[in-house]
Amino acid sequence: MNLPTSQIPAALATLETPCLLLDQPRLERNIARMNARIDYLDVRLRPHVKTAKCTGIARRIFGGATGPITVSTLREAEYFFADGFDDMLYAVSMAPAKVARAARLVRAGARLRLIVDALDAAEAIAVRAAAEDVRFEVLIEIDADGHRAGLRPHDANVIALARQLQASSHLQFGGVMTHAGSSYGCVGAPALRAHARMERDAVVSAAARLHAAGLECATVSVGSTPSISFAEDLTGVTEARVGVYVFNDLVQSNIGVCLLDDIALSVLATVISHKPDTGRLIIDxxxxxxxKDHGTASQAVDYGYGQVCAADGSVLAGLRVVEVNQEHGLVAPADADDAAAMFAALPIGARVRVLPNHACMTAAAYEHYNLLDGDAVLQWPRCNGW
Amino acid sequence: MNLPTSQIPAALATLETPCLLLDQPRLERNIARMNARIDYLDVRLRPHVKTAKCTGIARRIFGGATGPITVSTLREAEYFFADGFDDMLYAVSMAPAKVARAARLVRAGARLRLIVDALDAAEAIAVRAAAEDVRFEVLIEIDADGHRAGLRPHDANVIALARQLQASSHLQFGGVMTHAGSSYGCVGAPALRAHARMERDAVVSAAARLHAAGLECATVSVGSTPSISFAEDLTGVTEARVGVYVFNDLVQSNIGVCLLDDIALSVLATVISHKPDTGRLIIDxxxxxxxKDHGTASQAVDYGYGQVCAADGSVLAGLRVVEVNQEHGLVAPADADDAAAMFAALPIGARVRVLPNHACMTAAAYEHYNLLDGDAVLQWPRCNGW
Structure with a gap:
């Protein structure tokens, strides 16, 4: 193991640890790459803002302007709407008790679309919408892969549900959407391409059945970062939803969606203890x-709770966070013989960056990003909670 | 499976989900039980506030007053000091770069003690303390079980480090402390009693060696909820640090520290989708x-990501959160034949409580507790972040 004695970039020297770093050149590159793919696939981009939860980052995607987005919480919807994002898909099955809160956004001028996958849920939402005197556009969630929620594409309830929405005076059928989340379990381009075809076919076949029944799908929405990164043809699809690509993470690198050098998000930490007897050092x-996301546990490379990099961002091969307690991260080299080199390279007080297994989960612990932009550090807020 | 059709307590009907519930009678019972144990063991109680991060809860421990506490972040120290808690142990190896922030608290009147486990760390901290013109009392961390940080009790550096602290004009040697965190891996009373003896012996033997070298340990500090719950004799120990006992959780119940009925913390959630084809329902x-803490994965009962209870708190046996995505929890019964009963008992819109694997981690996602106190719900804030 050859560990460089890394220099702390001046911009990082004053930050308190732990904190969240966002590498701006990588962020821009990830955004540009996905924008190019979306252009090629000729669909509308509706990024999922649940990863970054930051209006500044969403605006980067749209060249400084706003655009259509996907949200995972109503708090996100409120936060983004306050910054001018007025076209939003709330991509979690709607709970009837949340209708009143959603209605406030619609009354304020937002186009906030909902999703449902059951007749009784739609009925309960319609009752609440009527009480609020608001009309919601609703998409039907299609289950492409048995992964989570939604109706299977050929379930008879797809058409029944669309008809029920059409018949409601306070709901409006808007189309179909799916999220084939099992894409995260695919590895390599052939598997991911096949998965993207499967996702597209599921939702497009549901749309075709609806069309045959006289029900038009204005929106046919698909997506996950892995599937859109590898999709070859999205004919019949109108929009793509992608989230984690803005940051990327170790899980994505393990399945072949990105390289380690594409991971824009990291946690800046400080070495606080050496344990020569156990061959570990401790970071804060x-x-x-x-x-505690250990999403790489069953992947090709188990990164523990994160890949350790020098303060300048260069990967320290083999150095991983092998165990975590609440405020302690225990770091060890893959080869125990490298422990002495690790201690020498990273004295107490040294700073490291840790690449996350799952960017969405890691970022959620923080109130803001420290955006590294040349020698400057800009603080960009996040919108956490519900 | 016999699932009752649970009534939503009136106090919960208006809460937005997901949110954090705290059952006050259980909280009070957990606090009273630990206070009684501490009396029996005849040591000072220095609760670890990293679990609750809430001054209101810490004051409950001290009968409404303040008292000595343990903190895991400087933000906690600042937050609790603002409410009058002026005797604090920061129980994470001190990073030199954090001295300036800690010094502000000391100048404001706090007794904020630090811990170190290395000569070079102590030297770096002394230099910073001198620059701040502040004197810190410092404990030496002892590693009782190879679990995490600290010097082994018989390491020659224990005495060398104490002498170095004594010699410093800006640091003061205050004693020894340990956290034998491997207690979480013990199961049952005999193992936990033996572990508590080991923890005590480690730190008391270090104190005895220091005494023999002419270095007095004013403080001899031990603790974790499992070890203090089962310790039989703490002779030689001056204070006990315990945290998670105020809430308890599924990990603690699996090792025999509490019963499920002692778990005071839960997440209130809403059923948002049924998946008859996969035998799962989805909560928000x-x-x-x-x-993502899956701490029960390797224990006697694997609770997945939580045990599901009815809205009134009664445990729904066998019903667990078997998988999580960012805003989706997938719930399934232990016996797939019980799926129909589950769907019948928990229609879309029904509310459930989920008991957490690890209370400290689950609570950290929330800005406040909803304290259930008879028919009232009180909101108590948490102090998150760093």
């Missing part, structure tokens, strides 16, 4: 700062 | 709302 980023 | 509490 533990389970809260990194999250 | 996912990986962010529950945390």
């Amino acid at each position: 980023a533990g389970g809260l700062a990194l999250s | 509490a996912g990986g962010l709302a529950l945390s």
Whole structure:
């Protein structure tokens, strides 16, 4: 193991640890790459803002302007709407009790679309919408892969549900959407291409059945970062939803969606203890700062709770956070013989960056990003909670 | 499976989900039980506030007053000091770069003690303390079980480090402390009693060696909820640090520290989708709302990402959150034949409580507790972040 004695970039020297770093050149590159793919696929981009939860980052995607977005919480919807994002898809099955809160946004001028996958849910939402005297556009969630929610494409309830929405005076059928989340379990281009075809076919076949029944799908929406990164043909699809690509993470790198050098998000941490007897050093980023997501556990490379990099961002090969407690991260080299080199390269007080397994989960522990922009550090807020 | 059709307590009907519930009678019972144990063990109680991060809860421990506490972040220290808690142990190895922030608290009147486990760390901290013109009392961390940080009790550096602290004009040697965190891996009373003895012996033997070298340990500090719950004799120990006992959780119940009925913390969630084809229902509490901590994975009962209870708090046996995505929790019964009963008992819109694997991690996703106190719901804030 050859560990460089890394220099702390001046911009990082004053930050308190643990904190969240966002590498601006990588962020821009990830955004540009996905924008190019979306152009090629000729669909509308509706990025999922649940990853970054930051209006500044969403605006980067749209060249400084606003655009259509996907949200995972009503708090996100309120936060983005306050910054001018007025076209939003709330991509979690709607709970009837949340209609009143959603209605406030619609009354304020937002186009906030909902999703449902059951007749009784749609009925309950319609009752609440009537009580609020608001009309919601609703998409039907299609289950492409048995992964989570939604109706299977050929379930008879797809058409029944669309008809029920059409018949409601306070709901309006807007089309179909799916999220084939099992894409995260695919590895390599052939598997991911096949998965993207499957996702597209599921939702397009549901749309075709609806069309045959006289029900038009204005929106046919698909997406996950892996599937859109590898989709070859989205004929019949109108929009793509992608989230984690803005940051990327170790899970994405393991399945072949990105390289380690494409990961824009990291946690800045400080070395606080050496344990020569156990061959580990301790950093001040533990389970809260990194999250307990161990999504690489069953992948080709198990990164523990994160890949350790030098303060300048260069990957320290083999050095991983192997265990976390609440405020302690235990770092060890893959080869125990490299422990002495690790201690020498990273004395107490040294700073490291840790690449996350799952960017969405890690970022959620923080109130803001530290955006590294040349020698400057800009603080960009996040919108956490519900 | 016999699932009652649960009534939503009136106090919960208006809460937005997901949110954090705190059952006040259980909280009070957990606090009273630990206070009684501490009396029996005849040591000072220095609760670890990293679990609750809430001054109101810490004051409950001290009968409404303040008292000595343990903190895991400087933000906690600042937050609790603002409410009158002026005796604090920062129980994470001190990073030199954090001295300036800690010094502000000391200048404001706090007794904020630090911990170190290395000569070079102590030297770096002394230099910073001198620059701040502040004197810190410092404990030496002892590693009782190879679990995390600290010097082994018989390491020659224990005495060398104490002498170095004594010699410093800006640091003062205050004693020894340990956290034998491997207690979480013990199961049952005999193992936990033996572990508590080991923890005590480690730190008391270090104190005895220091005494023999002419270095007095004013403080000899031990603790974790499992070890203090089962310790039989703490002779030689001056204070006990315990955190998670105020809430308890599924990990603690699996090792025998508490019963399920002692778990005071839960997440209130709403059923948002039924999936008869996969035998799962979906709630609006996912990986962010529950945390990705899967601490029960290798224990006697694997609770997935949480045990599901009815809205009134009664445990729904066998019903667990088996998978989480960011805002989705997938719930399934242990016996697939019980799926129909589950769907019948928990229609879309029904509310459930989810008991957490690890209370400290789950609570960290929320800005406040909803304290259930008879028919009232009180909001108590948390102090998150760093």
